[in-house]
Amino acid sequence: xxxxxxxxxxxxxxxxxxxxxxxxxxxxxxxxxxxxxxxxxxxxxxxxxxxxxxxxxxxxxxxxxxxxxxxxxxxxxxxxxxxxxxxxxxxxxxxxxxxxxxxxxxxxxxxxxxxxxxxxxxxxxxxxxxxxxxxxxxxxxxxxxxxxxxxxxxxxxxxxxxxxxxxxxxxxxxxxxxxxxxxxxxxxxxxxxxxxxxxxxxxx
Numbered sequence: 001x002x003x004x005x006x007x008x009x010x011x012x013x014x015x016x017x018x019x020x021x022x023x024x025x026x027x028x029x030x031x032x033x034x035x036x037x038x039x040x041x042x043x044x045x046x047x048x049x050x051x052x053x054x055x056x057x058x059x060x061x062x063x064x065x066x067x068x069x070x071x072x073x074x075x076x077x078x079x080x081x082x083x084x085x086x087x088x089x090x091x092x093x094x095x096x097x098x099x100x101x102x103x104x105x106x107x108x109x110x111x112x113x114x115x116x117x118x119x120x121x122x123x124x125x126x127x128x129x130x131x132x133x134x135x136x137x138x139x140x141x142x143x144x145x146x147x148x149x150x151x152x153x154x155x156x157x158x159x160x161x162x163x164x165x166x167x168x169x170x171x172x173x174x175x176x177x178x179x180x181x182x183x184x185x186x187x188x189x190x191x192x193x194x195x196x197x198x199x200x201x202x203x204x
Contacts (some may be wrong), residue, residue, distance in 0.1 A: 006033045007182060008080050008090035008119070010112040013041025014131040016094035016156055017049035018167075022175035023093050025062040026186045030179075034068040035080050035087065036060075037111050041096065073111050081114040089125035089182045090115060094156060097132050097139050103151075104142035120149055127181050129174070131156045152181055161192060163200055 007027055011020045027034050038046065038055055046052040052059065057068045071078045079085045092099060092112065099112060108114040119126040128151055132139065143153050158164075158173040169189075176190030 004031070004033070005184065006035060006087040007184070008035045008037070008087055008115055010090070010092040010095075010099075010115070011036070011038045011042040011045065012092060012094065012096045012099040012112065013039055013045050014094040014096040014099075015045070015049065016129075016131040017045050018171045019129065019131070019156055019174050019178075020093050021050065021060050021062075022171050023091065023178050024060045024068070026175055026179045026188065027184060028061045028063060028066045028068070030184050030186065032067070032184060034061075034066070035071065036068055037071045037073055037080070037115065039073055039096075039099070039110070039112060041098075045094075071111055075111055076108065076114045078111055081108075081111060081118060083118050083122045085118075087124065089127065090119045091127045091129065091178055091182055092116065093127075093129035093178060094131035095128045097130070097136065097142075100128060100130055100132075100146075101138055101142045103128070104145040120151070123150065125152070125182060126150070127152045127154055127178060129154050129156050129178055154178060154181060159192075162189065 024034060058064050061068055102113045103116045108117045116126055147153055156174050158170045164170050172188045173190045176186055176188035179186045
């Protein structure tokens with residue numbers, strides 16, 4: 001188990017609930033304190049893609065034994081909205097274009113955007129796992145603004161050099177990359193190693 005860490009995690013309304021779930025499972029497995037915010041459309045995403053009638057922390061964590069704190073999306077006075085709350089990074093996964101552009105514009109009228117704005121002003125790590133294709137001109141402009149401000153833009157684009165054979169392996173590639181970026185150790189098989197490559201998958 002790694003040293004104590006606190007990671008702010010946000011789920012918004014872009015397709016990719018499995019990415020968020022697997023990322024959170026990786027955090028929990030590493031003993032990380034997860035500070036979770038879910039937007040209204042993120043709640044709908046969890047319902048549509050994971051079948052959650054309400055936010056189910058046990059289902060997201062993959063275990064009853066977790067340290068996930070759920071915050072109200074509208075509570076901009078929550079502790080994660082303050083620069084005095086020390087944490088090890090914030091990850092928005094998946095991030096919608098709406099949230100991407102809100103953060104780029106410096107808006108702070110909900111807890112996700114406010115926490116992101118605080119991460120920026122405090123020079124803490126902020127990773128945005130944007131999940132959209134193709135990109136609009138506004139998305140491209142937001143990428144430039146946020147990158148210049150020090151944000152890591154990490155689109156949910158899996159690699160296929162490990163020759164995955166299941167959807168779960170593709171999900172693990174993205175979730176593992178996000179864990180790497182935020183500095184959390186994991187056991188996902190996601191890294192390039194020519195010695196461990198599988199034979200190519202034949203598509204028929």
